[in-house]
Amino acid sequence: MKKWMVVVSLVTVIFSGLASCGTNPESSQSGQHEKQTKQVVKPVQLSVKSDKVETDDHGNFVISGKTEPRATLYINGERGTTADQNGNFEFNNEVKADHDYEAVITAKKKKMKQKKVTVSIVLSKGYLAYKAEEKSREEQTRIEEENERNEANRLLAAAENNLKSSDLDEAKDYITKSKYLTISDYHYRINGIWNKISAKQEELARQEAKKKEEIRKQNEAREREKQAAANAAKERQSSTSGNSGSGNVQASVDKNEQQVLVTKTGSKYHNRKCGNGTYYPATLSEAKARGLTPCSKCYGR
Known part of the structure; x- marks a missing residue:
């Protein structure tokens, strides 16, 4: 019985030894590997x-500091510079806001963990005054440009309402001499106004030609009337002088001949005043000699 117990104890010890030999080396190697990995990935050194x-x-502002040699530096995510061989770096930047803000500086290098630091950017009193003056100049420029644009629009509106080429020339001259405006900005509007002016001038020319034609016709009608009256008087004079023996008879005929009323420019003879105008007495033969025809109102059936 004692021998059996001794054998069992020996077997237990042997198996325990084998188990410990099979597991402990692997655990030890894993721990060493983790320790080596942690030692390789170290953070970048960065200071400002x-x-x-x-x-x-x-x-403008300057941020300088020290980091790993040849490390790459970023400011707010944008690549900015590279450290020199001693790890020194410097940012020369211009502010991108109209108030104080923070800039994040990041240093990166291969096989090392990146590092970040935050730097406060403070706007100086001089810069704030400079920006205030710049804003005032911009506002003054905006007002001047707006005034010039309003004046150009007023001149163009006057040219469009009056349809005078002189008004349009004045508007174009103002725009050409303007500090802020260009003639190309108003190209289509100017062309539109000029087309309207041209159409008006053509219409006025047609009306003037029509008026001249009417005057010409009126003058010709007057000349015909004068000529007819002269011919009638000449015929009467010839008839009287050619028949001196029958002067009393002719005078009696003229006296008893039908009397009518005529106007200087009319084409009809009347037996009464018919409508507006200045009427003159004449004999029927004189009226017919002038080529006049009876008025349909006075002699109508």
């Missing part, structure tokens, strides 16, 4: 000269 910088009067 000051965590608060102030701009100059024009909004």
Whole structure:
């Protein structure tokens, strides 16, 4: 019985030894590997000269510091510079806001963990005054440009309402001499107004030609009337002088001949005043000699 117990104890010890020999080396190697990995990935060293910088009067600022040699530096995610062989770096930037803000500096290098630091960017009083003056100049420019544009629109509106080429020339001259406006900005509007002016001038020319033609016709009608009256008087004079023996008879005939009323420019003879105008007495033969015809109102059936 004692021998059996001794054998069992020996077997237990042997198996325990084998188990410990099979597991402990692997655990030991894994622990060493993790330790080596942690030692390789180390963070980048990064420091700045000051965590608060102030701009100059024009909004420029400088951030300098030290990091790993040849490390790449970023400012707010944008690549900015590379450290020299001693790890020194410097950012020369211009502010991108109209108020104080923070800039994040990031240093990166292969096989190392990146590092970030935050720097406060403070706008100087000189820069704030400079921006205020710049804003005032911009506002003044905006007002001047708006005034010039309003005046150009007023001149163009006057040219469009009056349809005078002189008004349009005045508007174009103003725009050409303007500090902020260009004639090309008003190209289509100017052309549209000029087309209207041209159409008006053509219409006025047609009306003037029509008026001249009417005057010409009226003058010709007057000349015909004068000529007819002269011919009638000449015929009467010839008839009287050619028949001196029958003067009393002719005078009696003229006296008893039908009397009518005529106007200087009319084409009809009347037996009464018919409508507006100045009427003159004449004999029927005189009226017919002038080529006049009876008025349908006075002699109508």
